[in-house]
Amino acid sequence: MRVLKIMLLGVILAVFFIFSLHISKKEEENARLVRGISGNMFDDLGAHSDEIGVSGRAIYEKCKDSIVQVMSYSGSILNKEGTGVVVRPHVIMTNHHVISDSSKYLIRTQDGKVINASLIGSDAENDLALLSVSSFLTSIEKDLSYEAQIGDKVFSLSCLNGSDLFLSMGIIGTIANPIRNSKGELMFGYIGCDTVILNGASGSALINDQGKLIGLNYAVYSDKTSRGLSFSIPLALADSIADKIMRTSGRYERGGVDFLAANLSVDSRLNPFMLDEGVAVVGFIHGGESEKVLKSGDSEIRIGDLTLGVGGDVIVALNGRKIRNIDDIYTSLATAEAGDEVEVSFFRNGKQRNDKIRLVKRGSGYEKRFIR
Numbered sequence: 001m002r003v004l005k006i007m008l009l010g011v012i013l014a015v016f017f018i019f020s021l022h023i024s025k026k027e028e029e030n031a032r033l034v035r036g037i038s039g040n041m042f043d044d045l046g047a048h049s050d051e052i053g054v055s056g057r058a059i060y061e062k063c064k065d066s067i068v069q070v071m072s073y074s075g076s077i078l079n080k081e082g083t084g085v086v087v088r089p090h091v092i093m094t095n096h097h098v099i100s101d102s103s104k105y106l107i108r109t110q111d112g113k114v115i116n117a118s119l120i121g122s123d124a125e126n127d128l129a130l131l132s133v134s135s136f137l138t139s140i141e142k143d144l145s146y147e148a149q150i151g152d153k154v155f156s157l158s159c160l161n162g163s164d165l166f167l168s169m170g171i172i173g174t175i176a177n178p179i180r181n182s183k184g185e186l187m188f189g190y191i192g193c194d195t196v197i198l199n200g201a202s203g204s205a206l207i208n209d210q211g212k213l214i215g216l217n218y219a220v221y222s223d224k225t226s227r228g229l230s231f232s233i234p235l236a237l238a239d240s241i242a243d244k245i246m247r248t249s250g251r252y253e254r255g256g257v258d259f260l261a262a263n264l265s266v267d268s269r270l271n272p273f274m275l276d277e278g279v280a281v282v283g284f285i286h287g288g289e290s291e292k293v294l295k296s297g298d299s300e301i302r303i304g305d306l307t308l309g310v311g312g313d314v315i316v317a318l319n320g321r322k323i324r325n326i327d328d329i330y331t332s333l334a335t336a337e338a339g340d341e342v343e344v345s346f347f348r349n350g351k352q353r354n355d356k357i358r359l360v361k362r363g364s365g366y367e368k369r370f371i372r
Contacts, residue, residue, distance in 0.1 A: 072102035094203030121250025158204030255359030
């Protein structure tokens with residue numbers, strides 16, 4: 001009996017040992033599997049994080065020497081601070097509002113040098129300005145062929161509250177044309193993204209993931225519930241205007257029209273042809289260029305203090321762009337100069353016609369020619 005008990009105990013111990021060995025091996029396999037999964041996961045995150053980090057660092061190192069602080073003075077008093085982008089070895093692009101109402105300009109480079117700058121010229125309507133310096137600076141690489149797409153990854157590089165550089169990353173969230181700034185002035189062709197724009201960042205660089213300049217930051221949207229949507233002028237537009245400013249030594253005269261116009265939605269009598277889009281010609285600057293080509297209606301109506309001619313031409317295209325409303329007139333002439341001859345398409349007596357009109361210099365009160 002004693003021998004039998006010993007044999008039974010041995011069998012029990014053997015079974016327990018085999019079962020324990022099986023559990024231990026299973027736990028080791030599970031642990032190895034968990035380690036493998038978590039290791040791969042963290043490896044992937046690490047690679048992804050490193051990829052973003054290296055990309056951001058590379059862009060920072062590539063572009064940082066082309067970003068400067070802009071300080072504008074009224075007499076000896078610091079008036080405004082902003083950021084500038086070196087677009088040519090001796091030329092810096094920034095916002096018009098950074099240098100406006102000022103008479104003296106200083107540039108601080110990333111190595112701490114403070115340099116005198118001169119104003120080449122500016123364009124208040126598109127909030128652009130060009131400064132020149134005698135020192136040779138490193139110009140940023142530009143991508144003039146870039147076409148903004150919603151979802152594209154972008155970077156902003158700016159000077160914040162002094163000379164310290166600030167790099168932020170975001171994506172393009174909207175592309176629209178045009179918008180109005182805080183003063184009610186039209187801004188054209190903006191790119192909207194969620195890169196961080198803070199004090200001192202006006203005139204900073206919008207950069208694509210190749211480290212090339214694609215726009216100039218000029219505004220940030222904020223209200224009581226949100227902050228963080230920034231707006232940028234596309235480089236193609238900014239560069240075109242900059243070329244005109246350079247070519248004319250700052251005496252760039254923006255072209256405009258000298259007819260009076262109103263949106264068709266202002267009054268049904270302005271739309272005798274029942275068009276879905278267009279603007280009605282309701283009057284002229286007497287003796288001007290447009291009067292040689294276009295016609296206003298013989299009948300008159302009163303809207304408030306305004307007297308409008310009705311039954312005249314309805315413009316549907318100008319300078320190669322479709323005209324849906326008054327804002328499109330501004331958009332179509334965003335880079336046009338006074339004296340340019342542009343094509344115009346319009347409806348007269350129910351038939352579409354095409355002709356050309358010569359643009360005039362925009363003067364004060366230009367916006368009063370258009371009724372929305």
